[in-house]
Amino acid sequence: xxxxxxxxxxxxxxxxRGTLGRQVRSELRLVFRRRRNIAMLVVLALIPIxxxxxxxxxxxxxxxxxxxxxxLVTGNGLFLAFAALTVCLxxxxxxxxxxxxxxxxxxxxxxGTLRYLLTVPVSRTRLLLVKGxxxxxxxxxxxxxxxxxxxxxxxxxxxxxxxxxxxxxxxPALNGGIRTLCVCAFVFIDLLGLAAMALFYSTLTEVPVxxxxxxxxxxxxxxxxxxxxxxxxxxxxxxxxxxxxxxxxLRGQVHVWSLLHSTLVPLAYTAVFGSLAWxxxxxxxxxS
Amino acid sequence: MTSTAATAVSxxxxxxxxxxxxxxxxxxxxxxxxxxxxxxxxVPQGAVYGFLGPNGSGKTTTIRLLLGLMNAHGxxxxxxxxAMPEDAARVLPRVGTLVEGPAFHPYLxxxxxxxxxxxxxxxxxxxxxxERIAHALERVGLSxxxxxxxxxxxxxxxxxxxxxxxxxxxxDLLILDEPTNGLDPQGTREVRTLIRELxxxxxxxxxxxxLLAEIEQVATHVGIMSAGKLLRQGPLAEVIGSAASLLRIDxxxxxxxxxxxxxxxxxxxxxxxxxxxxxxxxxxxxxVNAALVSAGVPVRGLLVERPTLEDLFVSLTGEGFDVVR
Numbered sequence: 001x002x003x004x005x006x007x008x009x010x011x012x013x014x015x016x017r018g019t020l021g022r023q024v025r026s027e028l029r030l031v032f033r034r035r036r037n038i039a040m041l042v043v044l045a046l047i048p049i050x051x052x053x054x055x056x057x058x059x060x061x062x063x064x065x066x067x068x069x070x071x072l073v074t075g076n077g078l079f080l081a082f083a084a085l086t087v088c089l090x091x092x093x094x095x096x097x098x099x100x101x102x103x104x105x106x107x108x109x110x111x112g113t114l115r116y117l118l119t120v121p122v123s124r125t126r127l128l129l130v131k132g133x134x135x136x137x138x139x140x141x142x143x144x145x146x147x148x149x150x151x152x153x154x155x156x157x158x159x160x161x162x163x164x165x166x167x168x169x170x171x172p173a174l175n176g177g178i179r180t181l182c183v184c185a186f187v188f189i190d191l192l193g194l195a196a197m198a199l200f201y202s203t204l205t206e207v208p209v210x211x212x213x214x215x216x217x218x219x220x221x222x223x224x225x226x227x228x229x230x231x232x233x234x235x236x237x238x239x240x241x242x243x244x245x246x247x248x249x250l251r252g253q254v255h256v257w258s259l260l261h262s263t264l265v266p267l268a269y270t271a272v273f274g275s276l277a278w279x280x281x282x283x284x285x286x287x288s
Numbered sequence: 289m290t291s292t293a294a295t296a297v298s299x300x301x302x303x304x305x306x307x308x309x310x311x312x313x314x315x316x317x318x319x320x321x322x323x324x325x326x327x328x329x330x331v332p333q334g335a336v337y338g339f340l341g342p343n344g345s346g347k348t349t350t351i352r353l354l355l356g357l358m359n360a361h362g363x364x365x366x367x368x369x370x371a372m373p374e375d376a377a378r379v380l381p382r383v384g385t386l387v388e389g390p391a392f393h394p395y396l397x398x399x400x401x402x403x404x405x406x407x408x409x410x411x412x413x414x415x416x417x418x419e420r421i422a423h424a425l426e427r428v429g430l431s432x433x434x435x436x437x438x439x440x441x442x443x444x445x446x447x448x449x450x451x452x453x454x455x456x457x458x459x460d461l462l463i464l465d466e467p468t469n470g471l472d473p474q475g476t477r478e479v480r481t482l483i484r485e486l487x488x489x490x491x492x493x494x495x496x497x498x499l500l501a502e503i504e505q506v507a508t509h510v511g512i513m514s515a516g517k518l519l520r521q522g523p524l525a526e527v528i529g530s531a532a533s534l535l536r537i538d539x540x541x542x543x544x545x546x547x548x549x550x551x552x553x554x555x556x557x558x559x560x561x562x563x564x565x566x567x568x569x570x571x572x573x574x575x576v577n578a579a580l581v582s583a584g585v586p587v588r589g590l591l592v593e594r595p596t597l598e599d600l601f602v603s604l605t606g607e608g609f610d611v612v613r
Contacts, residue, residue, distance in 0.1 A: 019410040026407035034395065112391025116453065119355050119387070120408045121380035286357040 023126070027134040031100060037138065040096040041145050047092065048084035048150035055080075056157045076161050077154030078176050082250065084150035085143070085187055089243055093142055093187075094194055094219045100138045101198025102211030104131040105281065109206035109288040124282045128199070132274070135195050140188055147184045169252035179249050186246040186259065193239045193269030194219060200277040206288040239269050306333040307366070308461050308492035309354065314363035316349055323349045325516035326363070331494055331509065336487050338503035338524070339496035340597075341513030342605050347496045348388055350513070351465055355385060368460055381411035384459040386467055390450025394439035398430060398449045401438055405453055412457050424452040429478070443470035451482070462486055464495045468502060480506050504597045514605040524597075531595035531603065535566040535573060537580070538589040548583045552576065 031037055055073050069083040105128070108114040117127060154160075163176030171179075197218060201211035222240040225231055235241050242262035248255060309331035316324040324346045331337045341347045352358040354365055356373030365372040370379035392401040402421045406412055412420070425431045428448040433441065441449065447470050454462055464483075468476045483493050483506050497503050503510065504524070511521035520527050534557065539545050545564045549556050554576070557565035569576060573590060580587050595603075 016410060016413060018414075022407040022414060026404050030393070030396075030404065111393055112389070113393060115352075115355075115357055115387055116385070116391060116405060117408055118357060119380055119383070119385045120405060121356075121376050122408050123377060283359075285359060286352070 020126075020130070023122070023130045024133050027130050028137055031134045031138050032141070037100055040099065041142060044088060044092060044096060044142055045145050045149040047088055048080055048146060049153050051083055051087065052080050052150075052153040052157050072164070073154060074158055076163055076176075077156070077158035078151055078160055078163055078173070078180060080154030080158070081147045081150030081180055082183060082246075084146050085183065085246075086244065088146050089187060089190070090223065090240075093139075093146070093191060095216060096142050097135070097139055097191055097195055098198050098212045098215035098219070101135045101195050102202050102213075102215050103208040104135050104199055105202040105277075106205050106208040106211045107202075109286070110208055112288055114288060115286050118286060125278065128203075128278055128281050131202075132196075132199055132277075135199055136192070139191055139195050143184050143188050143191070147180060151180060165250050165252055166247060167251040167253070171252075182249050183246045186249065186263070187243075189263045190243045190246075190266050193266035193273070196270040196273035196277065197239075200273040200280065203277050203280040203284065237265065239266060241265060307331060308333045308335070308368055309337075309494065310366045311350075311354070312364050314350065314353060314365060315361050316353055316358065317361050322516050324353060324360075327513075327516075327518045328363075329511060329518065330521060331492060331511075333492050334487065334490060335492055335509045336483060336507050337492070337494045338507035338510040339494055339513070340498065340500065340503060340510055340601060341496075342498060345513040345605070346516040347513055348465055351387055351463055351494075351496065354463065355380070355383070355387065357387070377410075381409065381457070382460040384454030384456075384462040384464075386450045386454050386462075386464045388465055389469060390446045390453075392438045392446070392449060395437060397435045397437055398425070398441065398445075398452075399434040401449065402453060402456065406456055409457070420456055421452075424455040427455055427482070428452045444472060444475050447471055448475070451479070459486075459491055462491055462493045462495075464493065466497055467495060468497070468499060476502065500596075500598045500601055510597070512601060512604055519604045520600075528595060528597055528600055531600040532568045533595055534593040535569045535576065536563055536589075536591040536593060537566070537576075537587060538563045538591075539580075540586050540588070544583065545580060545585045545587075548580055548585055549576070552579055 051070075052073070055070065059074070069079045069086060072079040073083050105114070108117060118124065122130075160173050160176075162170050162172055163179070164170050194215065198211065198215040201214040202208070205211055219240070222238045226235060226238055226240055242265055245259065245262040248259055248262075307330060309329055311327055311329045314324055314327040314329070315322065327346070327350055329350070339347055339350075349358065353360050354367060354372060356376045359373075367375075367379050368382055370376075372379065392398070393404070396404065399421065402424065403417065406417050406421060407414075422431070425434050428451045430445060430448045430452060433445055438446070438449070447467070451464075451467060454464070462483075467483075468479050471479060480502065483495060487493055487506075487508075495503070495506070507524050509522065510524050510527050512519045512527070520530065522530075537545055540562065542559045542561065542564050546556050546559055549564065549566060552571065554569060554571070555567045557567045559565065566576070569592075573592060577587060577590055
């Protein structure tokens with residue numbers, strides 16, 4: 001061991017450009033190549049198919065029974081996308097989101113890979129950002145899969161016609177398509193709050209199932225509170241309160257302000273739980 | 289000349305030696321329990337520092353504190369001239385780590401796991417990524433199994449992949465926690481060779497272990513932890529030398545021998561009917577022998593018992609399976 005000539009080497013560290021891009025690509029590969037996550041997307045795609053086939057075989061429900069939009073599907077295939085989103089929104093989408101979001105940080109902690117990522121090093125803020133992007137990308141993918149499968153299967157089974165809106169107005173198919181995209185965006189924002197919540201829970205534990213269960217339990221708790229009329233005073237601040245407001249987009253005259261107002265609650269949840277997740281991950285001891 | 293340049297970087301230099309790691313008064317508690325208690329590590333640049341201690345003595349917690357994975361409750365940490373955890377982004381790219389065993393995504397291949405780690409590293413050139421990954425895999429003899437799922441790896445292969453991750457780019461410091469855990473004798477030898485190569489390239493290596501024979505073969509310096517405290521540290525020879533050696537004198541007249549030895553100012557340990565022991569003899573053995581013989585002590589045999597690292601370790605950290613706390 002010769003001493004002084006091995007002295008401190010220059011501490012120059014080049015930061016290569018596009019690191020965030022590399023990190024996000026790696027994260028997306030991890031999320032979208034994982035078999036469990038792919039399986040959940042497949043299940044989500046099956047739901048509009050099942051609804052479509054059932055409606056095709058059984059015919060239009062009498063007297064407009066069944067969940068929202070079901071009665072309209074046979075008239076216009078595009079409504080299968082809305083019907084499927086309505087069915088998936090309370091349970092299936094939150095469940096898939098809880099699994100991926102709850103796994104985001106806790107999964108790395110339980111595998112022990114969190115300590116190696118942090119000593120690469122990656123700053124904790126950056127890691128949370130990349131993980132958040134991964135979860136949000138999965139959410140977008142999940143919503144997209146349901147809507148797209150719904151639209152395609154609906155078009156195949158029932159055809160695409162001019163869209164007769166809930167208000168009775170008729171708009172061209174293209175207009176209907178744009179409205180569908182807006183509905184997807186609205187559902188996406190609805191669930192963003194839940195994604196942030198899942199991410200926060202994920203920073204609290206090194207047991208991914210715990211974070212997943214916590215997210216699902218919270219979503220169920222909201223639904224329960226929502227169903228109790230005596231608690232109507234707190235309903236406006238529940239994450240789930242405006243989840244189905246997207247039907248507003250299917251009226252002739254869209255009340256933009258009322259829609260934007262509906263997105264405030266999920267966006268507020270996103271900000272609060274995103275900040276909590278950040279506060280937690282930047283201060284936690286990594287003992288896993 | 290270079291030493292003045294090094295001195296300019298100041299707090300890293302002690303006694304003219306630049307330090308790769310220096311902690312002062314490092315402390316970490318878990319509730320009432322003090323896991324790391326006022327630890328002041330001094331690891332010179334270029335050293336192979338054997339970080340020893342029984343299970344639960346605070347080695348791994350110290351390493352986690354060094355790497356900024358945990359928050360210290362007291363003390364300072366300097367790593368390659370930077371303060372931790374503040375300078376982590378600047379310092380840690382130059383530090384390769386293996387902390388508490390390898391950990392990778394089980395459902396990704398070894399290769400994909402390394403790709404993932406490299407993608408996260410802002411300090412490496414993406415253009416050379418495949419080349420560096422292939423080289424690291426080759427260096428630990430894992431090229432053939434690179435495309436297997438990590439979950440299909442044997443314990444030894446997992447350990448190798450962990451080492452490969454630490455070697456993804458040139459490092460100035462390697463912090464290896466139990467690097468030979470789970471390896472067969474061949475693997476253990478290879479790791480020893482690897483550590484020597486890294487040190488020869490100028491990297492500093494801190495290797496924690498409780499395999500003392502292993503450490504004795506590669507370390508230039510050692511530090512011994514017990515119950516959260518750093519009991520001893522320094523160059524290997526000095527630390528071992530600090531343990532008492534014994535001079536055993538076989539004789540038929542132990543009483544006379546004891547009086548001669550005491551006149552010489554030597555510390556007499558146990559003595560029985562047929563032998564006398566001298567603790568840490570401060571004069572050459574042949575002189576002791578000459579003095580004994582000239583005083584008429586019938587000397588039948590002389591034996592110097594030099595301590596091993598294990599003797600010292602056990603004398604410092606205690607025998608048996610009892611956890612110290």
